[in-house]
Amino acid sequence: MCCRVASREAPGLRRFVAAGLSAVVWCLLVYVRSRCCLSSQIMPTPVSEPGGVFPPPRATPLRVSLTGVLESAYDGRMTLARIPDAPPSAGWDLHCHTVFSDGRQTPDDMVREAYECGLHGVAIADHDTTAGWADAVKAAERYRLPLIRGTEVTADASGISVHMLAYQYDPCDARIVDLFASLRAARLARTKRMVELISKDYPITWDDVLAQIREGDETTVGRPHIADALVAAGAYPDRSAAFAGAVGSRSPYYIPTPSPDAADVVRAFRQAGGVSVIAHAGDPSRNRRLLSDADIETLIDAGLDGLEVWHRGNPPQQRERLLALARRHNLLVTGGSDWHGKGGKPNKLGENLTDDDTVACIIERGAIPPILPR
Ligand SMILES: [Zn+2]
Ligand SMILES: [Zn+2]
Secondary structure, eight states: OHHHHHHHHOOHHHHHHHHHHHHHHHHHHHHHHHHHHHHSSOOSSOEEETTEEEOOOOSSOOEEOTTOOEETTOOSSSOOSOOOSSOOSSSEEEEEOOTTTTOSSOHHHHHHHHHHHTOSEEEEEEETOOTTHHHHHHHHHHHTOOEEEEEEEEEEETTEEEEEEEESOOTTOHHHHHHHHHHHHHHHHHHHHHHHHHTTTSSOOHHHHHTTOSSGGGSOOOHHHHHHHHHHTTSSSSHHHHHHTTTSTTSTTOOOOOOOBHHHHHHHHHHTTOEEEESSTTOTTTOSSOOOHHHHHHHHHHTOOEEEEEOTTSOHHHHHHHHHHHHHHTOEEEEOOOBOOTTTOSOOTTSSOBOHHHHHHHHHHSSSOOBOOO
16 A cells, blocks of 8 residues: 555654545445445345345435435434425326336336336336336336335225325335235225126126236235226226226125225334335325324424325315425425326326435435336
């Protein structure tokens, strides 16, 4: 090492200056290395699982923006992202479904379309599964588009159906793996039972529903697949019409999804190093009764991180209420399209977005690295 040679030959002041320079170089190396770890996917002590290699949850949260700025004062909870009054016009779509649940297109289609729309990045958020994550990562690298990974879970809070979005959690966490397995099994049994009831009045069988499933056992099966079978049989013109009829929550064939308690879901994702957000909390078309402020505050106490405010289902007065709650409790405010691909829902990819600073907060809180292709 040239610094050591120089310091051996240099007496007094020169030795002192050389030692100081070594310390500065060392600090710079540590700083550069820490930035590399955060901005690329090189993280300490990775754990492997079938879909890829993931690091353990970070013990010490750091604030990092997508441009790599570090702020050590961050306490891991507060929101340093600005809460906007209006939906962002650029950013990330954090709510997208693919063929691994009830979407009609692949993770590759999702990333390609996000790239073509000029989004800054996209999040996969299939129901009750991480099965599409590996394909989404490959697509993000192919199209060089940033990606974060998530899941949407149907839960229950005070008898109200709540959709929880969770991002950047450790997919190997035993509690999460068990949760998904039991949710998917319960959803499958309930879907089969609904098909038995519907098939008494409509020309579909369970095999017709299976014919709508693209990824076999890896697909989370649910009501949208019944709807697709009904459309294929000519009973309805499209999925939305089927949801307004036989598969809707007000139909006589409807059986509710068996759901875990929402606070337990929030705690499970928090333990797995994830970031949890209530999806479309103000959408009056999904529930006769909406979550009250007190219901949401119970989830905040359990570790909730944010609210999906920018979603087509939330009407203006509900957006105002959710924004006020977010300001009061320093919550993240997110947006997403709830895209299901062509033939899924009319929702267009990128029609609602999350700003870059909020995504940076999600990334710094999360247990796994984002995919940020260079
Ligand atoms: Zn939802
Ligand atoms: Zn959704």
